Amino acid sequence: MGIRRAAKGVSEFLMETVGEAVAEVILTLLACALLVCLALIAYLSWSFSPRLTVAGAGLLSLFLAHGAWRVFRDPAKGGCRRGLAAVTTAAFTLTAATGAFLVLYGTGFDCP
Numbered sequence: 141m142g143i144r145r146a147a148k149g150v151s152e153f154l155m156e157t158v159g160e161a162v163a164e165v166i167l168t169l170l171a172c173a174l175l176v177c178l179a180l181i182a183y184l185s186w187s188f189s190p191r192l193t194v195a196g197a198g199l200l201s202l203f204l205a206h207g208a209w210r211v212f213r214d215p216a217k218g219g220c221r222r223g224l225a226a227v228t229t230a231a232f233t234l235t236a237a238t239g240a241f242l243v244l245y246g247t248g249f250d251c252p
Contacts, residue, residue: 171246174238207232 185193207228 167241167245171242171244174242175246203228204232204235207235 182193185196206224207230210225210229211232
């Protein structure tokens with residue numbers, strides 16, 4: 141009985157280790173794909189129109205800054221986020237989460 145329990149423990153450990161390694165590879169590939177897509181979007185938009193690219197980046201920055209301001213300011217009494225505030229808050233949160241993901245998994249630059 142002791143050998144079966146030990147073998148089961150070893151097999152569970154190996155499965156967990158392999159699962160974590162596979163998950164790490166998948167997340168790294170996803171981060172590399174996201175970085176490549178962002179670079180391609182920036183390149184294509186710049187080659188199409190540099191002025192529109194700068195203007196769009198400025199508008200996106202204002203949009204995300206408004207979301208950050210709504211996230212980090214003191215909440216109003218009994219007020220809930222509606223309309224533009226809810227959209228900018230969600231966009232900022234999504235962008236911050238994407239940035240954290242890229243910092244954690246895309247910093248190696250060992251993309252295949």
